[in-house]
Amino acid sequence: MAQTGVQARRSAVYLLDQVIGEGRLLSEVIAAGALERLQPAERATAQRLALETLRGLERADRLLQKHLQKYPPLTVRNALRVATVELCQGGAAHGIVNSAVSIVGANKRTATMKGLVNAVLRKVADAGPEAWDSLRIPRLPKWLREPLVSAYGGDVMQAIEKAHFDGAPLDLTAKGDKGALQRSLGGTLLETGSVRLEEAGQVSMMPGFKKGSWWVQDAAAALPVQILKPQQEEAILELCAAPGGKTMQLAAAGAKVRAVDNNASRMERVRENLKRTKLEAELVVGDALVETGSWGAILLDAPCSATGTIRRHPDLPHAKDGSEFGELIHLQATMLDHAIDLLKPGGRLVYCTCSLLPDEGECQVEDALTRHTNVKADVDALRIPGVEEDWITEEGGLRLRPDYWADKGGMDGFYIACLVKA
Numbered sequence: 001m002a003q004t005g006v007q008a009r010r011s012a013v014y015l016l017d018q019v020i021g022e023g024r025l026l027s028e029v030i031a032a033g034a035l036e037r038l039q040p041a042e043r044a045t046a047q048r049l050a051l052e053t054l055r056g057l058e059r060a061d062r063l064l065q066k067h068l069q070k071y072p073p074l075t076v077r078n079a080l081r082v083a084t085v086e087l088c089q090g091g092a093a094h095g096i097v098n099s100a101v102s103i104v105g106a107n108k109r110t111a112t113m114k115g116l117v118n119a120v121l122r123k124v125a126d127a128g129p130e131a132w133d134s135l136r137i138p139r140l141p142k143w144l145r146e147p148l149v150s151a152y153g154g155d156v157m158q159a160i161e162k163a164h165f166d167g168a169p170l171d172l173t174a175k176g177d178k179g180a181l182q183r184s185l186g187g188t189l190l191e192t193g194s195v196r197l198e199e200a201g202q203v204s205m206m207p208g209f210k211k212g213s214w215w216v217q218d219a220a221a222a223l224p225v226q227i228l229k230p231q232q233e234e235a236i237l238e239l240c241a242a243p244g245g246k247t248m249q250l251a252a253a254g255a256k257v258r259a260v261d262n263n264a265s266r267m268e269r270v271r272e273n274l275k276r277t278k279l280e281a282e283l284v285v286g287d288a289l290v291e292t293g294s295w296g297a298i299l300l301d302a303p304c305s306a307t308g309t310i311r312r313h314p315d316l317p318h319a320k321d322g323s324e325f326g327e328l329i330h331l332q333a334t335m336l337d338h339a340i341d342l343l344k345p346g347g348r349l350v351y352c353t354c355s356l357l358p359d360e361g362e363c364q365v366e367d368a369l370t371r372h373t374n375v376k377a378d379v380d381a382l383r384i385p386g387v388e389e390d391w392i393t394e395e396g397g398l399r400l401r402p403d404y405w406a407d408k409g410g411m412d413g414f415y416i417a418c419l420v421k422a
C-alpha cells in the first residue's frame with residue numbers, strides 16, 4: 001500500500017516536470033505512455049494528484065516559499081508541491097512526507113536534498129492546512145490573464161479563476177432518453193439536456209458506458225449541435241470532428257454526417273466512439289480546407305487555444321505561453337471563410353471554439369460578417385432551453401463562461417455563432 005502511494009506520487013511529479021519544465025500537455029504525456037506501468041488505481045491517483053497540484057500550484061508555492069531560501073531543482077520543487085497540496089487537503093502527513101523524501105532520494109542528482117524536503121514538509125504539515133483556505137484563489141499567468149481582464153473585467157476574471165480552482169463535474173450526453181439516463185445514474189438533468197454528476201468513479205465502469213448509452217461531454221460543448229438543429233436524414237458536413245462528441249450528437253439526431261479531421265489518431269477515437277455507441281458517420285481523415293461541395297448545414301468546431309477548458313485541464317496555462325495563438329487565430333479565419341464558401345444559399349453554419357479569448361470567437365464572427373456581406377448571424381437559433389438572453393453578444397453569437405451556473409457547478413468556456421447565407 002505504502003509503495004503504491006510512492007509510485008503514484010512519483011508519477012505525479014514526473015507529469016508536473018513534463019508540463020511545467022517541458023511545456024507538454026498532460027494528455028500528450030499520458031498518451032505517450034507515462035503511466036503505462038502503473039496499476040489502474042495508481043494511474044488514477046497519479047492523474048488526480050497532478051491535476052490537483054496544478055490547480056493549487058500558486059497556493060502551494062506561497063506556502064513553500066516561506067521555508068525555502070532558494071529554489072531547488074524543478075523535480076524537488078514538484079515533489080514538494082504535490083506533497084503540500086496533499087497535506088493541505090487533509091492527507092496523513094507520515095506517508096506523504098516519506099513518499100516525497102523517497103522520490104527525491106531515489107534520484108542521484110537530488111538525493112542530497114532529502115533532509116531539506118523532510119524539514120520543509122514537516123513545517124508545511126504543521127501550519128499549511130490551516131493557512132490554505134486563507135490564501136488567494138490561484139491566478140492565471142499574466143499572458144492569459146491580461147487579455148481576459150480586458151475582455152471581461154477584474155471581477156469576472158476572479159469568478160472565472162474560482163471556477164478553474166473548483167474543477168468540473170462530469171457531464172454526460174444521452175444517446176436517447178436523457179430523463180431515463182438521469183434516473184439510472186442519478187445526478188441532475190440540466191435545462192440544456194446534459195446529465196450532470198457531482199461524484200463519478202471510473203467512467204468506463206459506469207452503467208451504460210459499454211452499451212454506448214451516453215458519452216462524456218461538457219454541458220457547454222453540447223450546445224453547438226443543439227443550435228444547429230440537425231434533422232432526420234439531413235446531410236451535414238462536420239469540420240474538425242475529433243474526438244467526436246459532436247459527431248455522436250449529430251448521428252444520434254439521425255443526420256447523415258460527413259465528419260472531417262486531419263489528425264488520424266484522434267480520428268481513430270471518433271471511430272471507437274461511434275462503434276461503442278452504435279452510431280454511424282462517414283469519417284474522412286483530411287484537411288478541412290480542401291473539402292468541396294455545397295451544404296445546407298455545416299458545423300465548424302475550429303482548433304483553438306482551448307482556454308475554455310481549464311477547469312478540466314489545469315495544465316494548459318502552465319504548459320503554454322500563448323505563442324501559438326496567432327497562428328490558430330489565422331487558421332480559424334481561413335476555415336470560417338472556407339466553410340461559408342461551402343454553404344448553399346439559405347444554408348446554416350455553426351462556428352464554435354472552446355476558447356475564452358474574444359479573438360477566437362466574437363472577433364472572428366464580427367470580421368467574417370464584414371468580409372461576407374451575404375451572411376447574417378441568426379440570433380434566434382441561439383435561443384434554446386437553458387440559454388440566457390444576456391449570454392448573447394453584440395455581433396449575434398453566444399458567449400459561455402466557466403463562472404456561469406456557479407451554483408450548479410459551472411460550464412466550460414465556449415463561443416458559438418450560427419451564420420446563415422442569404
Ligand SMILES: C[S@@+](CC[C@H](N)C(=O)[O-])C[C@H]1O[C@@H](n2cnc3c(N)ncnc32)[C@H](O)[C@@H]1O
Nearest residue numbers: 240241242243244245246261262263287288301
Ligand atoms: C476543438 S477540436 C474538435 C473537437 C470535436 N469537434 C468534438 O466535439 O469532439 C479541433 C480539431 O480540429 C482538428 N484540426 C486542426 N486543423 C485541421 C484541419 N486543417 N483540417 C481538419 N481538422 C483540423 C484537430 O485535429 C482537432 O481534432
